[in-house]
Amino acid sequence: MGFLERLKDGLSKTRTQIAAIVKGGDTIDDEFFETLSEALIVADVGVDLVDRIFDDYRDEIKRMGVSTRSEACALIKEMLVADLTVTKAMEDFPPKPWVVLVVGVNGVGKTTTIGKLAQELSVAGKRVMLGAADTFRAGAIEQLKIWAQRTGSDFVAQHEGADAASVAFDAMEAAKSRGVDVLILDTAGRLHVKTNLMNELEKITRVIKRNTPHAPSEILLVVDATNGQNAMKQAEAFHESVGLTGLVITKLDGTAKGGIALALTRRFNIPIRKIGVGEGIEDLQDFNPVAYVDAMLGV
Numbered sequence: 001m002g003f004l005e006r007l008k009d010g011l012s013k014t015r016t017q018i019a020a021i022v023k024g025g026d027t028i029d030d031e032f033f034e035t036l037s038e039a040l041i042v043a044d045v046g047v048d049l050v051d052r053i054f055d056d057y058r059d060e061i062k063r064m065g066v067s068t069r070s071e072a073c074a075l076i077k078e079m080l081v082a083d084l085t086v087t088k089a090m091e092d093f094p095p096k097p098w099v100v101l102v103v104g105v106n107g108v109g110k111t112t113t114i115g116k117l118a119q120e121l122s123v124a125g126k127r128v129m130l131g132a133a134d135t136f137r138a139g140a141i142e143q144l145k146i147w148a149q150r151t152g153s154d155f156v157a158q159h160e161g162a163d164a165a166s167v168a169f170d171a172m173e174a175a176k177s178r179g180v181d182v183l184i185l186d187t188a189g190r191l192h193v194k195t196n197l198m199n200e201l202e203k204i205t206r207v208i209k210r211n212t213p214h215a216p217s218e219i220l221l222v223v224d225a226t227n228g229q230n231a232m233k234q235a236e237a238f239h240e241s242v243g244l245t246g247l248v249i250t251k252l253d254g255t256a257k258g259g260i261a262l263a264l265t266r267r268f269n270i271p272i273r274k275i276g277v278g279e280g281i282e283d284l285q286d287f288n289p290v291a292y293v294d295a296m297l298g299v
């Protein structure tokens, strides 16, 4: 299956519901908007955006003189795409090394995403280094090491339980001395209490900045699409603590909860850098708002 098919497969439930709403009548009445909103709420689009569809979009649709449900859906799609398009581009040619700090709670797919990203960058001819700043479990270090081997990336780690900021510092130094293009740092997602985790991440960020003022170029939060509205809470906590520059949404293969992409963008206005559509090394894709909204609402 290609990525779009996988994404469409996951979002097919929403698409089927919306097709039924469109076929269910031709009047653009309250019932149309209500059933549409319900389908989108089930898909985790979030109350905030659904309210907007009800308020702003409905006025716009009236003003445009749209008369059929399929025309109205096409217009809603356009408006959703406009809402999803956050333009801040990923830095193309930052001074070396380009440092990407990857954060997120346990199990969302941070390490896997780093492996996929390393693959993508290696294939594009970049020299990549992975730094194991998730020192919480020995298994986490080993897992990242395997991804480094698979992708031909350099690898920097210390022992389990080591100070994560010290690993980050070592990795920065190694990246600079070896002329690495991109350094990607893995981090822990679970410490005894949440404040510990945030303190650790803030310390890592401070150490990186002190070492190289333009770094990190990216602080990427990874969220799991199947976590639904919890992903919103996670984004809030991490954004407040370290200031996110981008999002990665994983596990969009086989979930009907793809609306979270819309909810997150709307709430935080942070670009979605990548989406994960499987466990394999190639299963990382750029986020294309048009293709995404098409997959959700039907083409």
Ligand SMILES: Nc1nc2c(ncn2[C@@H]2O[C@H](COP(=O)(O)OP(=O)(O)O)[C@@H](O)[C@H]2O)c(=O)[nH]1
Residues within 6 Å of the ligand: 104, 105, 106, 107, 108, 109, 110, 111, 112, 113, 189, 250, 251, 252, 253, 275, 276, 277, 278, 279, 283
């Ligand atoms: N289906 C699917 N599984 C994924 C995706 N990304 C990661 N995973 C799986 O999620 C699990 C946790 O991933 P991991 O990278 O260890 O998460 P971490 O704790 O955040 O580092 C693993 O079994 C991964 O294979 C994805 O896009 N789709």
Ligand SMILES: [Mg+2]
Residues within 6 Å of the ligand: 110, 111, 112, 134, 140, 186
């Ligand atoms: Mg991990």
